[in-house]
Amino acid sequence: MSARADRLTERLAGAGVDALLVTDLVNLRYLTGYTGSNGLALIAPSARAFITDFRYVEQAAEEVDASFERRRASVDLLEAVKGALPAGELRLGFEEAHVSVREYGRLRGLLPERVELIGVHGLIERLRAVKEPGEVAAIREATKLADAALEALIARGLVGKTESELALQLEFDMRRRGAEQTSFPPIVAGGGHGALPHASPREVEVRRGDLVVIDWGARLDGYCSDCTRTIAAGAASDHAREIYQLVLDAQLAGLDAVAPGASGREVDKVARGLIEAAGYGERFGHGLGHGVGLEVHEAPRLAQRSDAVLEPGNVVTVEPGVYLPGELGVRIEDLVVLTGRGREILTGLSKELTVSH
Numbered sequence: 001m002s003a004r005a006d007r008l009t010e011r012l013a014g015a016g017v018d019a020l021l022v023t024d025l026v027n028l029r030y031l032t033g034y035t036g037s038n039g040l041a042l043i044a045p046s047a048r049a050f051i052t053d054f055r056y057v058e059q060a061a062e063e064v065d066a067s068f069e070r071r072r073a074s075v076d077l078l079e080a081v082k083g084a085l086p087a088g089e090l091r092l093g094f095e096e097a098h099v100s101v102r103e104y105g106r107l108r109g110l111l112p113e114r115v116e117l118i119g120v121h122g123l124i125e126r127l128r129a130v131k132e133p134g135e136v137a138a139i140r141e142a143t144k145l146a147d148a149a150l151e152a153l154i155a156r157g158l159v160g161k162t163e164s165e166l167a168l169q170l171e172f173d174m175r176r177r178g179a180e181q182t183s184f185p186p187i188v189a190g191g192g193h194g195a196l197p198h199a200s201p202r203e204v205e206v207r208r209g210d211l212v213v214i215d216w217g218a219r220l221d222g223y224c225s226d227c228t229r230t231i232a233a234g235a236a237s238d239h240a241r242e243i244y245q246l247v248l249d250a251q252l253a254g255l256d257a258v259a260p261g262a263s264g265r266e267v268d269k270v271a272r273g274l275i276e277a278a279g280y281g282e283r284f285g286h287g288l289g290h291g292v293g294l295e296v297h298e299a300p301r302l303a304q305r306s307d308a309v310l311e312p313g314n315v316v317t318v319e320p321g322v323y324l325p326g327e328l329g330v331r332i333e334d335l336v337v338l339t340g341r342g343r344e345i346l347t348g349l350s351k352e353l354t355v356s357h
């Protein structure tokens with residue numbers, strides 16, 4: 001854990017700051033190991049402090065990496081930042097994507113003149129994008145568990161059950177198999193409802209002949225999995241099969257393009273190009289994929305405007321879709337880890353169009 005703080009410390013000067021105030025709880029967990037809901041850290045070459053309030057003192061003693069000096073503060077942690085600062089003039093970075101305008105104002109008022117506050121962006125997120133072997137192992141286990149839950153769901157059948165019922169079964173099954181929780185509320189969307197990429201499950205039964213988009217994930221040791229399969233409830237029409245094959249071709253091409261050195265934009269373009277060539281470019285309105293880790297959406301992004309360059313240790317999804325309003329949706333999503341040699345697909349489920357009863 002302290003190696004992460006070391007890597008961050010090495011990058012502070014490059015970001016134009018002498019120290020960094022870490023307030024985002026996910027970044028805080030990544031750097032210190034702390035999983036509570038009130039805490040912050042201050043990191044500088046000469047100082048490493050972790051601050052929490054009395055409710056979390058014992059938890060912090062167990063969880064927080066020993067390279068951090070632990071301090072106890074009132075519930076309003078910002079008041080304690082001043083006391084943890086290194087001496088002298090200081091360019092103090094703060095996480096501009098995670099600090100509210102109100103908190104910024106308070107911080108400015110609480111800190112002495114000698115401290116210049118500088119917004120930084122993505123510093124810890126870029127470290128998080130490159131997973132350590134232990135992180136990949138947790139994601140792999142979460143993926144296996146989620147795979148097993150879908151297989152059980154399909155075996156029990158989809159037709160005649162409501163989307164909400166199916167989503168609940170998935171969630172229950174993942175928890176029963178050891179997941180801490182879901183990565184996000186599962187999506188189960190049949191027929192025309194599948195054309196909404198972020199559909200919420202409804203109290204509507206899946207009908208024979210529907211394509212059903214199922215997007216779900218498990219969280220294990222803090223790490224997420226993320227997968228989508230589109231299942232045929234009963235037999236699918238020829239048109240539905242055609243669209244499914246198109247999305248599958250795009251997904252396989254996208255997976256092939258995932259390699260160290262490729263940019264997020266290039267990988268997106270490979271998959272999107274196939275869908276555009278078939279005349280459905282307008283029906284694929286989201287990015288091709290995203291990083292997955294402590295959060296289900298994190299760096300790097302595979303998208304039309306992504307400058308991210310892929311490197312070994314990245315864990316990303318590849319998830320093209322085609323959405324035909326009022327008719328059907330198809331999305332196929334796998335989770336992939338980049339290795340020194342190329343890529344390994346973590347998702348273990350078949351991508352042939354599965355027909356469930």
Ligand code: ZN
Pocket residue numbers: 215216226227228333
């Ligand atoms: Zn997903």
Ligand code: ZN
Pocket residue numbers: 226227290317319333
């Ligand atoms: Zn996803």
